[in-house]
Amino acid sequence: MIRQDLKFELDPIPGRILTPIRAQVQNVFVPVQAMHELKNPDATLPGNDELIRQELLSGDALFGVEPEHEISRRANVEPVSISGTKYVSETIRLAYICAVNFLRQRKYVKAKLLDTTRMTPAPAILSQTVLEMMNGVLDPEDRVNGAVNLTGKIPISGIGVGVTTNDIRPVVPKSYEQTPDLGINTALDQAFTTEGDRHHVIIEAQPKHNAPEDWFPAIYADLSNNPVDITLQDFYTAERMDALTREARRMIDANPVHGEQMVSRWAHGLSVDMGKQPFVMYEDQITFGDSTIRAMDGDNLDKLQTNSTASWPLTLPVPKTEFGGVVVTLVAILPDETLPSQPHPILSREWVAPNYLADELALDPVPVIMRDINSEADPAEEEQVMMFVGNNHLKKSYVHYGFSREVDPTTVEHKTAIWQLEVPLSVTPDTVNYPENLDHYPFADQLAEVCTYQIDSVATVVTPLIFGPTPVEELAVIEDEDLFGDGPREGGGYNPLPGNSGDFPTQP
Numbered sequence: 309m310i311r312q313d314l315k316f317e318l319d320p321i322p323g324r325i326l327t328p329i330r331a332q333v334q335n336v337f338v339p340v341q342a343m344h345e346l347k348n349p350d351a352t353l354p355g356n357d358e359l360i361r362q363e364l365l366s367g368d369a370l371f372g373v374e375p376e377h378e379i380s381r382r383a384n385v386e387p388v389s390i391s392g393t394k395y396v397s398e399t400i401r402l403a404y405i406c407a408v409n410f411l412r413q414r415k416y417v418k419a420k421l422l423d424t425t426r427m428t429p430a431p432a433i434l435s436q437t438v439l440e441m442m443n444g445v446l447d448p449e450d451r452v453n454g455a456v457n458l459t460g461k462i463p464i465s466g467i468g469v470g471v472t473t474n475d476i477r478p479v480v481p482k483s484y485e486q487t488p489d490l491g492i493n494t495a496l497d498q499a500f501t502t503e504g505d506r507h508h509v510i511i512e513a514q515p516k517h518n519a520p521e522d523w524f525p526a527i528y529a530d531l532s533n534n535p536v537d538i539t540l541q542d543f544y545t546a547e548r549m550d551a552l553t554r555e556a557r558r559m560i561d562a563n564p565v566h567g568e569q570m571v572s573r574w575a576h577g578l579s580v581d582m583g584k585q586p587f588v589m590y591e592d593q594i595t596f597g598d599s600t601i602r603a604m605d606g607d608n609l610d611k612l613q614t615n616s617t618a619s620w621p622l623t624l625p626v627p628k629t630e631f632g633g634v635v636v637t638l639v640a641i642l643p644d645e646t647l648p649s650q651p652h653p654i655l656s657r658e659w660v661a662p663n664y665l666a667d668e669l670a671l672d673p674v675p676v677i678m679r680d681i682n683s684e685a686d687p688a689e690e691e692q693v694m695m696f697v698g699n700n701h702l703k704k705s706y707v708h709y710g711f712s713r714e715v716d717p718t719t720v721e722h723k724t725a726i727w728q729l730e731v732p733l734s735v736t737p738d739t740v741n742y743p744e745n746l747d748h749y750p751f752a753d754q755l756a757e758v759c760t761y762q763i764d765s766v767a768t769v770v771t772p773l774i775f776g777p778t779p780v781e782e783l784a785v786i787e788d789e790d791l792f793g794d795g796p797r798e799g800g801g802y803n804p805l806p807g808n809s810g811d812f813p814t815q816p
Contacts, residue, residue, distance in 0.1 A: 310335075310624040310635060313764040318596060318641070319751045321614040323725050327644035329596045331618050331759075332435070334588060334638045336407035340631035341584030343371065343402040346424055355584035360631060374398045377427035401427065403634035408433075410586040411638075412740055413564035420737040431742040432640035435593070437735050438681070441647065442702065444695035446735060448673040451546075451553045465530040589624050589635065593642075614725070626769055641759045643727040643746075646707065649683045653703045656683075670699035682733060694733060725750035 316331045345355030353359050363370055373395040376387045380396045387394035405422045408430050412419040415433055422430055439445065559574065560567030563585055570580045596616035673696035678685040680702060681694060711717055711726070727750055732739040748754040786792065
């Protein structure tokens, strides 16, 4: 078991903070196999159990040592000094990188990963991306919700109903002639051209309005002559494909590092060694209190300040593994994450009666364009599709913190403060984590590390290690006074043991 007691204290904030500030704690168990895979990416079987056993049996060190770095210092790992250089195990760095990469891929499978040689801590990861806030996806899978794949060729009607020869147009009711002069179907028109004659394609048309010039082409797929039949079996197959696709998606979400490899092997009835997969042992967030105090001295005498602290204990079970691993505790202080300009899902729309029957049948994903999530979008980008959600999902939840639109933030008194991060409106490999240089407004010292934290950890671990007997400090009085009677005697030899007399017997 691991028992941890975590305490956090934020730096003073002038005035009163209006938005919540959260402390996030994540404990990730990184097995030896994951660190071995990260260290040896070019090995034949990196992270393989049997390969690790052979390396251990060879007597070589599985992981070496390296000069201490910022990650080890922040983890409060005391180094060993060799010829004046401070060294720590490279497992500290490897475990940290494995943990961060796992959490990033859990947030977005294609997230940008840390380099294997990184020696400094990485920015925190967003609590929620815009996809999680909206319950959306970037590219919806078309194999779900009963999609049926059609194969074969479907006849097209309304085109090629006649051709012109030497500018003599055949009589075709409700039709018109497409010419290359209009820049339409030039290649098709040339396909009907012969030497000395000019042939144009004749297609059917139907009126959009009463004026003939407003007619438009009447070209349709002729399903009545379709040689491809759709049977009930096709829909059963589509339903089964839907279930299998969803199962594959769940496998990737649960195992973001090796999920795609798992799906590939699952299709062939093979398994993946999951011993090299990091996993989250504990994850939680706590909101700092918004208690305020008044400065007692100095230039800020009697001025209001926000003095926030947070603490909570936790107990974690340690997993039993063959090779062991490293428990990485990641702590982050997070501002309020918000979509500051999201239009109100109800009060920015027309008030119309919902059609519940139609909503029951609305299974297809609904595109979300820029204007749906950003009221300050550039007019040229308002129609840009940002994601896809389920029908009416934008109306499920709406959260807004901050000043009203009538308030000019530049005129707000200093006693009121807001600390927010605008969540990126798109999810890319680089947008799942915080920026490298996060603005620390509204803390009094914006250039300092704005939180003091203390983590007390006590581990009780069952181990197969064999511990030898505890040595006993030498007792000089035993020899000085020959208490056991086994000391040297005058004339040579040793005194006999108690119960014996004379010299010790010797072999003839």
